[in-house]
Each structure stands twice: as C-alpha cells, then as structure tokens.
Amino acid sequence: MGSLSSLNRYFARYKGKLLLGILFILFSNMATVYVPLLLRDGIDALRSNTDYETIIRYAIMIVAASAIGGVFRFSIRETIIVMSWQIEYDLRHDFWAHIQRLSARFFSNNSTGNIMAHATNDIKAVRSFVGPAVMYSIDTVTRFAMVIIIITSINTPLTIYALLPLPLLSFFVYKLSKKIHKRFTKIQEKFSDITTKAQESFSGIRVIKSYVREESEIDLFKKMSSEYLNLNMHKVKIQALFMPILFLITGTSIIIIIWIGGSMVINNVLTLGELIAFAAYLGLLIWPVIAIGWVLNLIQQGSASMKRIKRIWDEYVEIDDHRKTKFSINDIKGDISFRNVSFKYKDDGEEVLKNINIDIPRGKTLAVIGHTGVGKSSLVNLVPRLYDVTGGEILIDGNNIKDFPLRVLRKNIGMVPQETFLFSDTLKNNILFGVDKPGDEIIERVSKISQLHKDVENFSKGYETILGERGITLSGGQKQRTCLARALAIDPKILILDDSFSAVDTHTEEDILLSLKEFMKERTSLIISHRISTVKDADKIIVLDKGSIAEEGTHDELIAKDGIYAELHYKQLLEEELKELN
Amino acid sequence: MNKEDEIIGKAYDSQLMKRLMSYVKPYKKYVISAILFAIVVAALGPVRPYLTKIAIDEYIANSDYDGLLFISMLLVASLIFQAVIQYVLTYFTQLMGQKIIYDLRVKIFSHVQKLALKYFDKTPIGRIVTRVTNDVESLNEMFSSGIVMVFSDIFQIIWIFIFMFTMSWDLSLVTLSVLPVLFYGTFLFRRKVRESYRDVRKHLARLNSYMQEHITGINVLQLFTKENEELKKFGKINEDHKKANTSAVFYYAIFFPSVEFLSSIAIALIIWYGGGSVIEGTMTIGVLFAFVQYTEMFFRPVRDLSEKYNIMQTAMASSERIFNLLDNETFIKNPNEPNEFKNIEGKIEFNDVSFAYNDDEYVLKNLNFEIKPGESAALVGATGAGKTSIINLLTRFYDIQKGKILIDGRDISRVDKAELREHISIVLQDIQLFSGTIKSNIDLNSEDIPFERVKEAAEIVGANKFIEKLPKQYDEEVKEKGSTLSVGQKQLISFARALAYNPQILILDEATSSVDTETEQLIQHAIEKLLVGRTSIVIAHRLSTIQNADKIIVMHKGEIREIGTHQELLAKRGIYYKLYQLQYKDQEITKTA
Incomplete structure (x- = not known):
C-alpha cells in the first residue's frame, strides 16, 4: 500500500478540489440521512391524526432534502472524479516524459507491449483508486458515522441489536474474497495456458497440418478448455455465496428491527415512525457495506499498479547530461576518433566490439563492411550515444563525447538507423522531423539529394501525403530514402548511414551517392553496408569481423589483400551476374 | 488499429443475437429451469414488504406479540429460501454460461485449425488468438449473468406491480407516475453516454496509437532530440483524452443523483397521497411503509441498466468479430469422392x-x-x-x-x-516446438505411435544422446517454443518427429543457422539416415x-x-x-x- 503515498504530490496539486469534494460528500450525506427523520416525523404525525397540511409539508421537505443531496452528489463527481482524470493526465504525462529519456538499453529489455500495459492498464487502475475508491471510502465512512450517531440517539439497544449481524457480513466478505482470489489466480493461470496453446497451435499450423494433427490439437484444446471451465465453476461455488449471504445478513437486521422494534412499539418504547426510520437507515447502510469489499479491491489494485509504474519511474536515466558536461560546447566540427573502444550489451555478456581504434578526420568518409552480426550497428550506435561504450572512449574534436551536452551531440549527427521508422504523419512532417525552422526549400533540397523528389511528384498530394496505416504505404526503398532525407534535413556535421540502401536498387543508389558527394564535402560520414558498391569510394574502409577490425584500407588496397573484402567483392559480382540472368 | 478491432457496435443487434442464441439452444433445459427459478426468486424479495405491512397493521397496531413473532419467522423463512434459490440459480446460470463459451471456444479453435494457410499469411496470429481468448471471454458475462438477470429483473418488477396494485391501485398509480420520467431520463442518459463513450474510445485509441508508435520509434525521437516538442504534442492528445472523460463524468454526475431524486419524489408522493388517505382512514400506515420499500426495489434494476448496457455492447462487438472469423471459409477443399x-x-x-x-x-x-x-x-x-x-x-x-x-x-x-x-513429412527450417514433453514433440500426441517408435526414431537421428542426459529423459518438459533447448537439439527433435511418422515422402528445408562443428556432424549424419x-x-x-x-x-x-x-x-x-x-x-x- 506504501506505493500509493507517491500520489500525495498529485493530490496536493488538487488540494482545493479534493477538500471541496470531501465537503460535498459530508453535505450530501447530511441531506441523505435527514430523509428518514422526515419519514419518522411524517409517520408519527399520521399516527397522531395530524392535518393534511403537515403531511404535505413533510412531503415537500423530503423532496427538498433529496434535491439538496442530489446537487451535492453531482458536485462530488464534478470535483473528485474530475480530479481523478486530471491526476491521470498528470501521471501519464510524467510517465511519458520519463520514458522519453530512457536509453536504448531500457527499450531492448522491455517490450513495447509491456510499456504500453503500464501506460494504459496500470494508470487506469491508479485512477480508479484516486477517483472512485477515494470517493466511496469517504462516503462510506461519513455515512456510517452519521447513521450510527442518529440511530443510537433514537434507541441505543435497538441499534446494537440491528447492527449485530453486520460484523458477520464483513467477516464473510473478507473470508470469501480471500478464497475467491486464490481460485481466481488459478483461473488466470489456466487462461494464460489456453492463450499460449492457441498461440503455439496457430503459429505452428504448418507442422500440425502436415502431420495431420488437427484433431489431436482440438482434443488438447478441449481438455484445457474444460479444465478452465471446472476451475471457473470451482470459483463460482464460492462466489455465488456472496449475494445470498449479503441478503441473509442485511435481511436479518431488518427482521430484528421489525421483531424487536415492533415489540418496542407495542410497549410504547419506540414510535412506529422511529421503527420505519430505523428500517430506512439500514437501507442506507447496505450499499456502503457492499462497497467496502469493492473499494478494498480497488485500493489493492491501485497500489499494485502504482508499484509497477514506480518501477519504471525509478528506472535510471542512463544516458544524460551530468555534472562534468561541458555546456560551453555548442558546436561540432567533425573529427571522430575511437580509442580502444569496446562494448557489450550486458555486464555479464560477450563483448560485441573489441579494442576498436579508428580516426576519421572531418570531411572524410569511413565505410564499415562485414557479415551480419559482427557489430557494425553496435559500432555506429555508440557515436550519438544510443549506447555508451563499456571500454575506451570516443572523441569528437578531441573531446570525449560523454562531455558534450547530449542535445548538441545529437543535433549535429544525422543518423539513418537500420530499421526504417517513419511516423504516421505527412511526408513533409517526417522529413522535417528534426528541423527547428522548417521550410519548403529544405525539403526540396534534401529530397533531391536522396532521389525522393521524383517519386513524390507522382503522389497526388505531394509532400502532404500521409504515411502509415491511415495513409499510403511506401516501398522499402522509398522509406529508406525518406529516412535519409530526414537525416540530411537537420544539416548535420556527421552523417551516419546504417545499411541505408539495402532496399534501394543499385542504379538509384549510385545517383544518391553521387549527389551526396557534394553535400558531404564539409561533413564527416560513417557508412555501413553489405554492398561493395556502396563503400568502394569511401576514403577508408574497415572490415569488421567478430567485433574486431579485420582489414582496413581503401577499396583497391583491400582487393589487393585478397582477404574477406575481396571474397565479398567476388561473391557480389556473381550475385549481380545471377540477377541479370533471365 | 485494425478496422475489425475498432468495432464498437450497438448494444443489441437482432441478427447477432439470433445467432448467439443458437449456442444457447443445447442448454434449453437450463434456461427454462433458470427462468422458473428466477420467477420464484423474484417474488421472494417483494413478498417481504407485504409481510412487513401485515406486521405493522395487524400485529403491532393490535399489540399482538405472537403474531409479530410469527411474521418475523415467516420473514426469516422467506429470506433463507431466497438465499438458497439465489445460490442455486447463480450456480447453474454460471455453469450454463461456461458451457456455452466452452462450446464456442472449441468451435472457433477447430475452425481455425481447418483454415487454409492463405488465411494465416494474411492475418496476424495475435489477432486470431484474441478471438479464442478475450473475445469469447467477454461473451461469458452476457451468457452467465446477462440473460437470466434480465429475466429476474423483469419478473421482480412484475411481482412488485402485483403486490402494489392488490394493496392499493390508486396509490400505485400515483407512485408509478414518476416512471415515464425515469424511463425517458434513462433513455436520454443512455444516448448521451453512448455518444461520449464513443468520443472517449476515439481519444483513447489516439492516445494509445501515439504511445505505441513513439515507443517503437523512440530512437528516432531521441536521435533528433525532439523530446520537448513531442512531449507537447503528447500533452495535447492526453489533454483531449482527459476532456472527453471529464465530459462523460458530467452525464454520470447528473444521472445517478437524478434517479435518487426521482425516487424521493415517489416517496413524497406516497406520503402526500397515502398520508391523505391515512388521515381519511381509507389506508393504513403499513401500506405506506410497504410502498416506500417497493419504490427502492423498483429503482435498483433501472439504475443498473447502464452497466448491463455496457456488458451487452462489448458482447455484441466481440460476437461480431467472432462470427466474422467463423464465416471465413478459406479452406482447401477435399474432393467429394476422394x-x-x-x-x-x-x-x-x-x-x-x-x-x-x-x-x-x-x-x-x-x-x-x-x-x-x-x-x-x-x-x-x-x-x-x-x-x-x-x-x-x-x-x-x-x-x-x-x-x-x-x-x-x-x-x-x-x-x-x-x-x-x-x-509426407515436412521438416521446416523454422523449427516449431510445442509446450509439452520431448516425447509429445516427437509423436505430436499421436496414439498410433508407440513409445518404442519414438525412442527408435530419436536413436536413429542421434537425438537420444542428449535426451537421455535430461533428468526426465523423454518426459522432460519442453517450455514454450523449446527455449531451454539449443538450435541443434531442436533440429534433431524435428528430424525424429519426421522419422517417427515413417513417411514415404520426406520434405526437408535445411536450416541455415550456424551450429558448432560437432552438432553439424550430428545433423549431417541424421539427414543421411532420414533420407x-x-x-x-x-x-x-x-x-x-x-x-x-x-x-x-x-x-x-x-x-x-x-x-x-x-x-x-x-x-x-x-x-x-x-x-x-x-x-x-x-x-x-x-x-x-
């Protein structure tokens, strides 16, 4: 439950609303508990043969009291429940602001689905605590207190008799809930088994079909489903006791009032009006008693969810500015050096990069080539600090990149990640994503370099075309070229291309490389590729193998070496030949 | 978000309902007895205010202790009787609901098993899984509580009418005069809530898809240092979502107090009209009391209506998605006379x-x-x-x-x-293991394959060596997707599987994944044996x-x-x-x- 205390600062923010809400609850309950008193007086007046007008007066007062109560009840929701939505907003906002700052490591350890579950279900559960649970618990407590004070003052013995069965109710509710919870956990486990079974069976459908195992799969599924049914019924056996016990116990209270209270009326210790008021008061208590169990449940869920949210909140922002950050640096020239750089993803994991030493003077192009999984992407991801090196250091203009303000560093690096990711937005907004001062001339310039412009001219809406699920789907090559344009648009000092032409045909690639040449004159570039054609003109090429630099030099030097690079070159020529073949 | 998942739908669709009811048919007996029970239970609630009226008018008024005790006993008896029947009723309606969704679940699963691969190529597995799990589950509530509860609510209202009118038809009419207002109000509320519910859904979908998308593209967002700008955009979407919800709060805030207010008007009417009659001596105080209690009983089902509406709405949307799947007939047809x-x-x-x-x-x-x-x-x-x-x-x-x-x-x-x-046996490159045991992954739960053959197959492909080193050998548990096994071991198991079925024709898609030299030799040897x-x-x-x-x-x-x-x-x-x-x-x- 302790985790809920972290909500205090949010409550504090809406102190006024909360206090007002509590006040409204008090007032509305005052009005509500007043009605049975009116009923009492009305009935007693009738017994003493009153006049017609008195009766009408009581009727009007009942309506008035309930109207006042109603207005307050309306106001409770408009304060407390509205506050709960505001707090939900704040929670989600803070959650998201934190998420945004977490590093790539966090996102590779936590699936999108998992993070989404926190942002939706858990926040929702916390809101149910902040709103309904808070509202109903205050309501229940105040109403209980008021009713008990009033009925005790009317007749103490009868109050004691009438309330006698109620602790029994709480006892049962508590006992049953515990058992139900236990059985429910088993049901959930079985449900997740069923889900797994369906998942496996559908994704393994080829195997099932080819071995003609459909029937036995269905039998297995039937078995699981019927176990699930039995577990559910096991729970129902107890759960179905809930309402009957509730009726039984509250009903007993009413009967006690009628029997003992009735005898009191006969003995003239109690008036008939008081008897009826007692019954009405008991009616007012039934709902709060039911609500207790429900509210406890909400509090429990809210607290569990808050704990989960806090776990993400407490997640350390690994890559960020720090005390030693040199905020005086506000520009980058583009000399990059790797000094004995090594890197591993997990502390106890294998090193994916070992002892890398590279120097790239400003304005030059370095190409990295190698088989899949040799660490090419890991290498370039270190430069914009998506991950931090675990050994050695990377220098830009002679300064350790860790000392740059993160913003300055990233603002000056244009990166095209291997996975092309575009937002479901217009083409224009995607290209200008990183640009502070958008302008049409930028779009045209970068689209021409990345050979995107011609494609866009064929779109009826041009750069206003919406991408993604709600718009059009670009081809793989178009996506890559858009990502390139997006990186060029920020006018970067360092350009990083991580296998960015894999889906672009060789002819277009040549055009892009040619127009990039001019653009790259003053800039440093890092190009990863599988293709020799992409890297052959680079100032320097390094061949990465198992995390280390295996070969380095220019294209001609490497061909002469007759090593991995030459082998790759030969194979790609063959592949080209095959492709051309008809 | 996929179109199919966006179905919000109506709370009642007669076509869908008719089709859903066809799944209830096998349990007709349950439904009929449940309804009979519901009629009885529905009467037991309203009978108590009537008994109370007798207690007040006959016994308390006449100082009859024994009569009062007698009535109290009757009340206790009715209470116990109601509790027992209520329990039995709940149990059996739940059982019926569970059985129906069991049938439906198995039916969907079997249907999917028979669909052609073309269907699987086009449909994400997760979506199909949702149909057999969550969608079916959301029908449970409708079947197990929805239908029968609607009946018991209706019968309770009918019983209340009967008691009220037998006691005093004119006071009944006066009390019930608030009903049209209640119904109209509820109707209005339902309409407004539906509109705002739709609005909330829309904004929630927008919020979720924003988050989903930006978590996926988080590195782009960070690389281009757009955290501040995006946070502002997110704030706007979050704000809209909040607004939609707070405006929905308004309708609830109006509705519940209004219902309470109406019920107090009914009580005031009882006091006014009934009180007048009491003064004139044409009515007793017991009747007044009974009427006050009936009013409360009456309003409860109406108040719960919105909750039931939600149950129905989700159920209808789910059933539409389920029927869409069941109507999909992408089959590879078997010849009529093979x-x-x-x-x-x-x-x-x-x-x-x-x-x-x-x-x-x-x-x-x-x-x-x-x-x-x-x-x-x-x-x-x-x-x-x-x-x-x-x-x-x-x-x-x-x-x-x-x-x-x-x-x-x-x-x-x-x-x-x-x-x-x-x-024909096929060994695919992408090896599929199922949760179960090593044995069940080789014989795929076929009873026609004796255990001897499983062992023999494993021996021939050389899988027995590692299997026999496992603590439980062939009964060793295989976790989801065989995560505890190495790539090579998984391959050997899939070879053993193919061999255990002893096919005349074997299709093998060799895996390209690199394995160590030792495993490579094992696999090569196994392939030779296999062919x-x-x-x-x-x-x-x-x-x-x-x-x-x-x-x-x-x-x-x-x-x-x-x-x-x-x-x-x-x-x-x-x-x-x-x-x-x-x-x-x-x-x-x-x-x-």
Missing part, C-alpha cells in the same frame, strides 16, 4: 505446374520434373527463386492454378488431404546434401533452369555453377582446411 490413396511408392511428378499466391503474380511457372520412388532431389536457387513454394504445393497447403501434381500417377487434388499428408529408403525433396544448404542428391533441380526466378547431378551441373558452368560458388563452396574450403 480416390483411394493407400500404400504408395512415392513417385512425384510436376506437370506444367504454375502457381501464384495472389492472382496472376506467378511465383512458379510451368514446372516439369519427376522424382522416382526412393530418389532424393535437392532444390537449389537464390532467395526468392520459388523453392519454398514448391514444397508448399506438394502437401496441398496451397492449390495450384495450372497443371497437375501427381504422386504415384494420381492427382493430389483428387485424394483425401489427410491421407495425402500422412504419406534412406524414401523419396525426398530437400531445399539444400549443405554441400553434403547436394553432393549426395540423386538429382539437383535448379530454380531461377520461378522456373526450373537446370536439372542434373552435382558433377553434371558443375560441368555445365551455368547457373548452378555460380550458385555453387556463392553458397556451397565455402563449406568445401572449411572442410579441407
């Missing part, structure tokens, strides 16, 4: 076969080849040449557009699918496999370009020669090295 297909030898012929996954985009063009019984054929070609498509056709995972595929001279589209597949004595088609990635093949079929851009043995084809210096240099030659180097 030809006999027992004891085959294993000759395979492709005659002018052309095939397209989507109309007219042919991935295989005019294929002609023959594999004799017991022969081993290797398929080679660059990625996308059409190798996988060929093996998909032989088991009729897809049907061809042109030509004929014959096994032992018989057209495979003219024989029973199950019989056809019983003669002995059966016709086989192998998508070959191993040099040893193509070298041992009786015939190599070279695919290029959907066509067969060369057929021959390894040596013949090498000598030809054509496509195969190039492919060999690209894909297989390295293995030779490492071998000799």
